[in-house]
Amino acid sequence: MKRKNAFEWKTVVLAAVLLALLVALFLLTRLALSDKRPSCGANGEPLRTAEPTPEPTLLDLYVYFDWTETVTIKVYDHRADKLVDMDLEEYIVGVVSAEMPVRYEFEALKAQAVASRTYTLYSMAHGGCHTNPDADVCTNSKCCQAFSTHERMREAWGKDYTNNYARVAEAVMGTAGEVLVYNGKLVDALYHACSGGQTEDSEHVYANALPYLRGVDSPYEDPMRTEDVDFDDDALAELIAAKYPDSGVTADNVKEAISIASAYPSGRVETLRLGKTTITGKQARNLFGLRSTMFTVERTQKGIVFHVRGYGHGVGLSQNGANGMAKHGSDYREILLHYYTGVSIGSYDENGVGPLQERSTPLPEETGIVLVPED
Template sequence: MKRPIILLMGTMIFGILLSVLISVLFYGKNEVSNSIDAGTKKIVQKEDKDPYEKVDKTSPTISVYNSSTNKIEEMDIETFLYGVLSAEMSSDFSEEALKAQAVAARTYIIYKKENNMTKGHKGADICTDSNHCQAYFSYNELKKNKGEDWIKESYPKIKKAVDDTKGHILTYDEKAILPLYFSTSSGKTENCEEVFSSQYPYLKSVSSPYEEQSPRYYTETKISKYKFVNALNKSYSNISLSVDNLINQINVLERTNAGSVKTIQIGDKKLSGRNIRTLFGLNSSNFDIGFENDTVVFKVKGYGHGVGMSQWGAEGMAQKNYKYYDILCHYYTGIEIKDIY
């Protein structure tokens, strides 16, 4: 009798251990833990292991029009990205945010190449003018401007973010996307079509819940009523704006999904929020207008155009232990990450 009982107990223990093992192997891989409601979709942390393939081919050479030297240079794309990432995002940011930025920057170059967008580059694939493409600093410029200590302590962090994502780009329908990005949102990104004239299925408004730490999350710009009126009358001759009873001559007519001013009535003229942002040098088009005695006060949220990936939002997600691919898949709707070399 003892032997059958022992055998039965052994079988039960084995069954329990097998169930535990199966749970660990299968359920441990699920995309769970720390989901947060992101408004239009959920941000979900994935497994720690980078799930994307490693093609491990030689990285391509690209032609770069250096706007500061007025010359076209041939360089390895990954080496160029060291300089782009150094210029576009602070090295103080978390590793995963830097990786996300590196992938976005790489995708931007590939997008330009695939679409033959050489205008303004003098025939090169890309340029170093941040108003046209992406900012860039050479190694020597970084050494001169940031100093030896930065090169020793921070440059390796930049290189690692680029190297760890080598060849990774963002795609939609098997093609590189236009990966727009900006500094700081007001808690939600913009639909591309509400800011620019073009519509892209992957540049949709999403919640961006970790923005408050940005130094430009909330700012105020003050200007006298007289300068405010003069600036508008000078820019728009038919606006018919006067200092008297100014509060009743301004009315926000429409806002975007993310809260930016889309259309505003000022005097006899309907203007866009972008018009006002440009004219008065505001950090974004997400603003309210108030008055303090003889002063006009712009209360502004966010910094930048608001479309695509928020850099400070990416940093906030990284601090919450989200991976770079979580960040990218959140800010760019419906995209895939592909390793092309």
């Protein structure tokens, strides 16, 4: 009897000690997580929910980021051929996922979110999607902005889907409702992949000279974003003659026939001479399949090499440059104010454009949401 009692007493003590250890471990973990939260916000490290659901929603982040506004837009999904109502911020998550590499710096993703949101609302204020009259926007990048559904994100990201979604969603919700304004109005927030070191004045690419779309330097781009495109004489002459038969270009004269006639101060080609014909830099880019109009022409033994810098039209935000600025310590507001001349950051809700509303981010304990840094 006595021995059995002693045994039971030992078991109770052991269980109590184990329980106390577990409680202490739990409390320490909570403390560590809540300690990390302010520094995560401060240094821009991305966060994710502790127990992500297979299909994350923005609802938790709405609470976390003290965001209550909802603006519903009509999105035409060109792959599924259907019109869907979507929350503006949810749509922007899909756009940022498709338009910028998810591994870009967190502040660059935030800059992209503000640019894409502004671009969307500006387009809606100017007639919406041009190819689908019933839609505010469509998911075709050739018409509006590229967009990834959850299904496409899963395909593209595989096992990283949940973490990547949370990363983009946080960049979007951390800037929810923020837009770029000039003289109190939304701006046409054009952007491109990489400028090649210098962005372009809008009137050199599009019809209008817009005061906030001026060429600026883009000093921190990845210098590897250059491309050499080479043609032999026969292929080049054939290509030119098929499109511009009056140019008089043949395989025998193509080396002498092709030369840059004029260039903009940025280094982008304004006009290119092809024998008796002169075409614009944009036409040359399309004809030769170049990444941008920032190119030089080199004559080689067997033909011509185009040395191309940058990727895209070069107007507005350079995504690669934004990533470089973020790496050098700029936050998303500094990035945006660099690439869009003279703009300010305002807010947008169902009533339209207004001054920037600074929101107070509630502490995790108030929301009941536990966020942990991404590994």
